[in-house]
Amino acid sequence: xxxxxxxxxxxxxxxxxxxxxxxxxxxxxxxxxxxxxxxxxxxxxxxxxxxxxxxxxxxxxxxxxxxxxxxxxxxxxxxxxxxxxxxxxxxxxxxxxxxxxxxxxxxxxxxxxxxxxxxxxxxxxxxxxxxxxxxxxxxxxxxxxxxxxxxxxxxxxxxxxxxxxxxxxxxxxxxxxxxxxxxxxxxxxxxxxxxxxxxxxxx
Numbered sequence: 644x645x646x647x648x649x650x651x652x653x654x655x656x657x658x659x660x661x662x663x664x665x666x667x668x669x670x671x672x673x674x675x676x677x678x679x680x681x682x683x684x685x686x687x688x689x690x691x692x693x694x695x696x697x698x699x700x701x702x703x704x705x706x707x708x709x710x711x712x713x714x715x716x717x718x719x720x721x722x723x724x725x726x727x728x729x730x731x732x733x734x735x736x737x738x739x740x741x742x743x744x745x746x747x748x749x750x751x752x753x754x755x756x757x758x759x760x761x762x763x764x765x766x767x768x769x770x771x772x773x774x775x776x777x778x779x780x781x782x783x784x785x786x787x788x789x790x791x792x793x794x795x796x797x798x799x800x801x802x803x804x805x806x807x808x809x810x811x812x813x814x815x816x817x818x819x820x821x822x823x824x825x826x827x828x829x830x831x832x833x834x835x836x837x838x839x840x841x842x843x844x845x846x
Contacts, residue, residue, distance in 0.1 A: 672709055673719050676727035682765035682782065683709065683727070688793065688806055689759040689819035693766075695804070697727060699778055700770035702802065708768065711778075727765075730777035747776055747788075747839040751814035754836035758789035758806060759818040766806040772837065775805035779841060784809040786844040793821065795831035803835075811840035 676682045676697065683696025698704035699711040709716060717729035764782055769775045772790050779785040787808040792800075821832040 669716065669719060673716065673723055673726055676709070676720065677725055678764075678783065681763070682767075684765045684767065687759070687763045688757065688766050688804060691823065695767045696765050697767035697778075698769070698802075699730060699767065699774050699805075700802065702770060704768065711767075728781045730774075730781050746843075747841055750811070750838050750840055751817070752837045754791075754814055754817050754838075755833055756817040756820040757791045757793070757804070757833050757836045758787075758808065758812055758816045758838060760808055760810075760812055760816045762787075762809040762812075764807040764809055766804060768802045769805040770802060772803070772839070775803065775807075776839060776841075778805055779807050780845055782807055782845055784844055786841050787811045788839045788841075789836060790839075791836035792834045793831055794834060795821075795823070795825050795829075809844070812838060814838070 681687075681696065684694065686693040695705070695708050697711050698708045701712065704710045711717065711727070711729045720726050720728055764785060767778065769778065769790070772788075775788045775790045779788045785807045787810060789806045789808070789812075790803045793804045794800075817836060819833065821830070823831050825831055
């Protein structure tokens, strides 16, 4: 754990927070959010055993899922440029400026199956489509987002699954229709599956 100790010392100097705030477990969790690990979600959402790598929203994330609005986590991730970064709010446009043209087009909407493709980058949970697009804007090579409700338990969830891909896709890639047995005896299903293609891939 010598690396963790050294990193904590550097983090204290860089951010001014106390050493106890960057624990070994928080550093280990942050270091799991790299492209090599699909930013914490190495198993894509259409395969058995998948689990979201992150949550970006104002609600309560599932146990063990890192919340990308946590200020301390975001400060830690800023010190790790190869890791997933917390989205930044868009700058306020100057007054009397015409609104920019939309960055995303929508090749499909309201499908009952989700996207499945080898260009998968990562997936997590969000509250809104705009939150998912903000996540795409932080992930290198992200070009396409698929948002949907994966109804995977008797109580359901209002959060959207947000899957990111490196190339634009169409409804022809929507092969993930759920139908996986859940621990509570239910079978999951997909609703409100929408796709959004980004005009310019994230640099």
